[in-house]
Amino acid sequence: MTHGYTTGSPESTPSYGIPQQRPLQPQTVPSSSQAPAPAPKKPGRDRYLDLLRSIALVRVVVYHLFGWAWLSVLFPSMGVMFALAGSLMARSLNRPTMSVIRGRVRRLLPPLWAFSAVVLAMMFAQGWNPAKDPDNGGTWGIVELFDYIVPIGAPPYPWHLGHAGGLLDADWADQAAGPLWYLRAYLWFVVASPLLLWAFRRVPWATLLAPLGLTAIVGTGLVTIPGETGNAVTDFTVYGGCWVLGFAHHEGVLKRVPRYVAVSCSVFVMAFGLWWASGHLGPDGWDLNDIPLAQATWSFGFVVILLQYSPSWQELPGRLAKWDKLVTLANNRAVTIYLWHNLLIMATVPIIDQAYNLPFMESDRAASTLDSTYMLWMFVLVWPLIALAILAFGWIEDIAAKRSPRLWPNGAKRGGRRKG
């Protein structure tokens, strides 16, 4: 780094500058045994982002299974997923806008249709009549079914279906279709992205922070928008900050902020989030999903730190390397895993219940052991079920992306490219 001193802060530094930490062009002295300068970045998958997405997915499954509120603080999965999607969206928007949106929607919908078909069939089979549902009801209830095809709103579902003691819990529909709000939010973001990106390029800071400000208005009860529109707007503002952070990451804006500024400010924002949460605890205590402003600020700060340190791996380093195939699989089948996981968590229950009928389970002791370890077995069982769902429905993601369908795309065969 013989010429590394060319920059410096203008005010306090002499003209020849100060030792610079990250030389833009390492000009290594030949005699030194330095590693060769990193090759120019190949356009390809950033495995760091892939890893984050995989962690986020696993966290979502574990959270929905155990219901531990603190998981929402430990790793704000939804914020991370929206930020990653936002970054990819900004990358795609170099191409013509309409075709990008079409492409995104096309990739999203077929997997949803497969899921909708199964879930709706099950609901109708259990006697759900959307026209007579006490919560939704009427013609509107039928119109809302359209959300199962194009999720401009979160699809409706009966709060209680079947009867207690049935094969599935009476709230299975709530559990199964509940996560669909994510698709609605994603769709909104995709459609709004061209506008958001336009705004971001003009007034980056205002666009970045506006969602937090809006959350403070619509997410705190200051202004309440009723119904599904209200939910949609709240989700849009809560995660809008993260989505735009994805833009900022892709456009390199985050890299231009000195790291100490970014991290310190994020910590302030996150501390505010925790403070706000402490004063507005929800029904599940510290579950940030019930506290919009805390969720928005905590996720925002968290994502800033994750993206600020974004090391742009070409491949997973060190000990992480052994997770490579799983990370690849999770990323190729992210939509499938997300769509099906909660229904599959429900499905573990009737399967594990079969164990009570086993001959050696007669004794009270064995039964109570099973009772107390029930969640553990659900956790063990849900992963094979997810694997089955990937085998059964995952290929639809390939079709939707106009690729040849693959059964198990874990990257072992150097198969296809990325999904959207």
Add this chain to the structure above:
Amino acid sequence: MASRTRRHGPATPARGGSQRRRLPMRLLLPMLLLVALVAMLMLRGYVHSEILADHRVQPEAATDKVPEKILDGGPVIDTRSGRTTSLKVPDHHIVLTFDDGPDPTWTPKVLDVLKKHHAHAVFFVTGTMTSQHPDLVKRIVDEGNEVGLHTFDHPDLSYQSKSRIDWELSQNQLALAGAAGIRSSIFRPPYSSFADAMDNKSWPVTQYIGTKGYLTVVNNTDSEDWQKPGVDKIIKNATPHGGKGAVVLMHDSGGDRHQTVQALDKFLPEMQRKGYQFDNLTEALDAPSALTKVTGVNLWKGKAWIFLVQASDDITGAMVVALAVVGSTVIGRFVLMLLLSGIHARRVRRKGFRWGPPVTEPVSVLVPAYNEAKCIENTVRSLMASEHPIEVLVIDDGSSDGTARIVEAMGLPNVRVVRQLNAGKPAALNRGLANARHDIIVMMDGDTVFEPATVRELVQPFGDPKVGAVAGNAKVGNRDSLIGAWQHIEYVMGFNLDRRMYDIMRCMPTIPGAVGAFRRSALERVGGMSDDTLAEDTDITMAMHRDGWRVVYAEKARAWTEAPETVQQLWSQRYRWSYGTMQAIWKHRRAIVEKGPSGRFGRVGLPMVALFMVVAPLLAPLIDIFLLYGVVFGPTQKTIVAWLGVLAVQAVCAAYAFRLDRERMTHLISLPLQQILYRQLMYVVLLQSWITALTGGRLRWQKLRRTGVVEAPGGPVPSHRTRSSDRRPVA
């Protein structure tokens, strides 16, 4: 970032291997210490009912499931092995019962009154109070009274699960066993009163406790002494009618009980005159004693429990004292720093201030370099821009990356290269000193960049003939990363507050290796640089003081350096500094008893450095442990406000230091995070130095660097590197 291997020096694979094996050690001991400390705190909080305490009380419930004979029966309820009976106290017998104790103030007084009137009573003690005051329980038993269980931390049992009830009872017994070597078979539920107050919520609990083999004891009369209604009212409440026997409820704990004691002193003789006897429960019922001796394992478990609780109380007490001491010294130091650095800045910035006649003579600049190929050219070029006449000596300490050749290839006049086999930084400096032509010697590091005015500003204080050495102002160049910003704050505070203060107090402990100047005659008098310690810059500075030279700070002599960028590098750097400082203090310890300037430094400078660099930081984590404890269990809001207050003091000092140095304040936004994370790192490093010093390190004091003893726990501290102790921001 481009990796800069020179920071690690030539690490051999063998050393890398041993590092990996020993790496956990340096984390293990601090972690163990921390866990032990936290466990102690938790135990204390638990025994003092700050953790896990449950203050809910069940409202009254229906009574239709309680057997009639219990509601109408006596206060001693027996539900053992399927029985449902209750017993009354015979006429002209009173069983006094005292709940919630023992209490260090009131229980002894109650016992004194009982003894005076030859009366016995029953004390229903909680596990928490028993654990805290075991000797009182022993006294209660020794004086012929009975003790009964009152649960461990006084919850309303009707809210609790069976396992919690079991635990409350067994933990209470454990405390009794440890305190007095006994167990008890009588029990009184918290928040209980008369037998006819049993309801559908409390009756199942009573039944369950019976199955565990306990008699449940409620009462006939309630003195209501806890309301402090006056002595006469207490006596009136307590007195049974018509010569009947009674179990009387009183309290010897939970607040001011002087009315209880006074009432007892009247009540006992009055009732004794009426023919009443004051017995403990089993005496009154003419039954075998409720207390049985505990032996064997259970006795030892109880004793261990009591010991642990006592130890945790003592340790917490000591920690609070230590914290107060640390807190006040730290605050005092801040005040002193603000004051003295203000005085210093005012003095040297006064119009027309000068140290003496201007120094214009040429000086020698020594640049010891070990594998500095990447930086040396910049370093030397920055010197070429110097406004002061200089000669430059680059002493190549056996580099393997062609450092010397790079300098020679530059072909600059006034720049000489001296080569030596790798022998360490002190040897390189001594060699440079031997080759230097001029009488003023400036020392800098091979990766440091000087401003054109730096050398001139650095040597001006030599106009004063008493000045033997000058410290410059080292600045962090890479301050945009988080760890860089933290070190930037640390450096600015260290140079603008600490060094100014030390300058005024004439006991500056360190001249930074990155930018310092010495009078050759002074260096020669103390024998040049020494490799006795890992911090030869601290060592030489202390030697200067002892030889009677003044050591001053030149604020305008700025040198730009690059701070460690990874935690690993920072760790090893700070480990060297910290351990080196301890070595230097130890080496110069005799100064404390010497006469003259040496003694003055020994009695002012050494204790200051020892206190603030070696002792106080060791106690600093207490602040964080108490903070965490307070946030989780204690008064959360108060704790956070207190912490913010301390942070504000820090911020004020830092802002003042930044203003003195005319630095932009933006970096101060990372101060809160620095306080949370950075300090912990420094603490562990210091603890590690202590461990090294106390185990074996001292045995090879003189030859440390060669044997490499210290680098083992410290991770990558290469034994033969030149820059053993560069640009120290503080002290």
